[in-house]
Amino acid sequence: MHPEKQPSVLQTIIAQKRLEIGEWQTEYPFTYWLEKATVNTETPHAFEIALRAENPQGGVHLICELKPKSPSLGVLQSAPNVPAIIADYTQVASAISVLTDATFFGGSFDLLEQVKGLTSLPVLCKDFIIDPYQVLVAVACKADAVLLIMKALDDITYVTLFETIRSYGLTPVVEVQNEAELKRALLVHPSVILINNRDLDTLELHPETVAQLAPLIPKECVIIAASGMGNRADIERYLPHASACLVGSQLMKASPEQRLATLKALKGEGAAAPC
Numbered sequence: 001m002h003p004e005k006q007p008s009v010l011q012t013i014i015a016q017k018r019l020e021i022g023e024w025q026t027e028y029p030f031t032y033w034l035e036k037a038t039v040n041t042e043t044p045h046a047f048e049i050a051l052r053a054e055n056p057q058g059g060v061h062l063i064c065e066l067k068p069k070s071p072s073l074g075v076l077q078s079a080p081n082v083p084a085i086i087a088d089y090t091q092v093a094s095a096i097s098v099l100t101d102a103t104f105f106g107g108s109f110d111l112l113e114q115v116k117g118l119t120s121l122p123v124l125c126k127d128f129i130i131d132p133y134q135v136l137v138a139v140a141c142k143a144d145a146v147l148l149i150m151k152a153l154d155d156i157t158y159v160t161l162f163e164t165i166r167s168y169g170l171t172p173v174v175e176v177q178n179e180a181e182l183k184r185a186l187l188v189h190p191s192v193i194l195i196n197n198r199d200l201d202t203l204e205l206h207p208e209t210v211a212q213l214a215p216l217i218p219k220e221c222v223i224i225a226a227s228g229m230g231n232r233a234d235i236e237r238y239l240p241h242a243s244a245c246l247v248g249s250q251l252m253k254a255s256p257e258q259r260l261a262t263l264k265a266l267k268g269e270g271a272a273a274p275c
Helices: 009-027 030-036 046-052 082-092 109-116 132-140 155-167 179-188 209-216 232-238 249-253 256-267
Strands: 061-066 095-099 123-126 145-149 171-176 192-196 222-226 244-247
Touching (some): 046 095, 061 249, 061 256, 082 095, 109 123, 109 132, 132 155, 145 155, 179 209, 244 249
Parallel strands (some): 061 095, 061 244, 123 145, 145 171, 171 192
8 A cells, every 4th residue: 555645734724724714704704804894995006116116225125024933944933023123124125925824824814904003015915825714804904915926726716816816906916837837827817926936735845946937927917036045145036027026034033133133134225234
């Protein structure tokens, strides 16, 4: 007999996510969030607009992430000082990403809503979105963009979620990790594509992924490079291919005293800070 194949990291996360959504709906039904979710008419697609701004300092738009822990690195900050972190991020970043997954990343939608109250920068809801219910929660918590991970979605669900996000004036940020996922993603002409160097099945890093996929993306798309950026040299490696870089773990590991210096070094300002 062959040993039973163990589920991948992503499969484990998605299985847990389905359980959580079922539990949430028991307490807060779909209609509860539907009443709270309103179309963003004041700053529609603010996330995309911020990343299209010309001539960012250092030649790159930084998306700084609030991520208390991760499956690959464990606990990054057990009790993050959110106001202090966001104050530093706001000085340097073009946008902020907030993990809203609780089980694996230590985030929450409450955290997303807290961050929205602390900054004028656009905020990305970063989660494993598999159901329109989650989109409504993100809208109600005032997110400006929502991540869609192609590896976690079939085509029908992807299109449904993509259209739902856009209908509320938010930006769908579509994540791809290989050419097959990119081809599927392009079926609905996304305007913002995130290329993840980390394989979500194995958590392995493949730094060449951005360079491989970026030439296949239409010129009019905003390209975000994500995962494995620990210093300015890493950022510059991706600048020929992406106009924005998402940085999370390195910032969350930095001490409060070094965080702003680390941010500025990533942006290309002043002397390099220890990362």
